[in-house]
Amino acid sequence: LTMPRRKxxxxxxxxxxxxxxxxxxPKGPQWxxxxxxxxxxxxxHINGQDVRAITRNGFDWTDRFPTIIxxxxxxxxKSAILDGEACVLNAQGISDFGLMQAxxxxxxxxxxxxxxxxxxxLFLDGQDLRSQTLASRRMCLVEVLERTAHPGLVxxxxxxxxxxxxxxxxxxLxxxxxxxKRKDLPYSSGRTTAWLKTKCVLRDDFVVIGYEPGVGGAVNKLRVARRDEDGVLHYAGxxxxxxxxxxxxxxKARLDKIALAKPVIKGLREKGIIWTEPKVVVEVEYRGVTMADQRLRHPAFKGVREDK
Known part of the structure; x- marks a missing residue:
């Protein structure tokens, strides 16, 4: 007798x-x-007629992605969990975080x-697929997507x-x-070396800890910090x-609501800065960091990470 699969x-x-x-x-045929x-x-997440969009940090943003839903x-x-990235492409066909935010x-x-x-x-019709190899999971994904073509899901x-x-x-380009990605390994939650990213330019998330006021009620420059794995903030410029x-x-209006009398990082001596609580996360593109003090080189603001 063939035993039914456990759901x-x-x-x-x-x-x-x-x-x-x-x-x-990385090099090698396993990648x-x-x-x-x-x-x-x-x-x-698809569970019958119920479909939900869950962000990286567990926020339910179903109402923000009607096309994907x-x-x-x-x-x-019947049930499934798709892992992916919600994007908007620019005129050159390249995903653009600013357009995504807007x-x-x-x-x-x-x-x-x-x-x-x-x-x-990661999940399909009552079966958790995380223990299977990436190659096996991808075969299932391709089959599922080929059943129903829709421009909101690629x-x-x-x-x-x-x-x-x-x-x-x-x-x-x-x-x-x-x-x-290692095609021979199972899915592993959290930071892993089974998946590796290589960037043409560096882009990371930083915590806003203050700002330099500009003219006309605007922000001239943000002051940001990097949070390490232990949660400690390190000034980044x-x-x-x-x-x-x-x-x-x-x-500015948002940061003024969380203004502080002193910087959250001790020892900062910059003048004319409105310091804030470390509650706003922004994405910054940069070309590296200075060796002496680990300040960002040629940084450019790319957007506020509302999901973090």
Whole structure:
């Protein structure tokens, strides 16, 4: 007799697998490579007619992604969890975090240009797939997506071959970088070396700890810090490039509500700075850090991370 497969319960949340940043793409046939999308990491949970979009930190943002929810709801599955990145492409066909932010801003009509680039399938029709290899999970994902075509749900293509060549081409095309994944390993929540990211330019999240006031009620420069794995804040300098007048005024109003008399990092002696509680996270693009004091080199503001 063939015993029926045990059905697993659909998890309420799965902590996402996070790639480790490396200076060069890995080599070897066990690696596959994908474009590094620049948007919001989402897990799309399907349980019958109930479809939800859960952010990297566990926030339910279902109402912000109607196009993705509609697409996922049309998949011919009973239950599933898709892992992917919600993105908006610019005129050059490159994912743009600024456009993504504008597309889902509160108070605006949700945009139909938001697309989920799905790169993994963690659960399908009562079966937890995380213990299976990436290659096996991807086969299931391709089959599920091919059952129902919808513009709001797209497969993030894998590229076989030389990681170095894939990375070089990605940079030539103006992309942020690539993510390389071991196709022979199971899904691992949290930071892992089974997934590696290689960036053409550096881009990370920083905590705002103050700002330098500008003219007309705007922000001239943000003061930011990097939070290490132990939760300790380390000063990273100022970020002014990329701040529009409209955006900086909104940021000032938000930061003024959490102003402090002294900086949260001891020993900072800068004058004319409005210090704040470390509650606002921003994404910053930069070209490296100074050796002496670990300040950001050529930083540019890319957006507020509302999901963090």
């Amino acid at each position: 697993d319960e659909l998890p309420a949340r799965i902590e996402p697998c996070l790639p480790t940043l490396v200076p060069s793409a 596959v490579h994908e474009i590094k999308w620049d948007g919001y990491r989402l897990a799309v 509609e697409a996922a709801g049309k998949l011919r599955v 597309a889902i801003a509160r108070g605006r009509k949700p945009s139909d240009k938001v697309v989920l680039y799905a790169f993994d399938l 497969l993030s293509e894998e590229i076989e071959g030389s990681g170095e060549a894939v990375f070089r081409h990605a940079c030539q 103006g992309l942020e970088g690539i993510v390389s 100022g970020v002014g490039s990329g701040l529009s007048e409209r955006l900086s005024k909104g940021l």
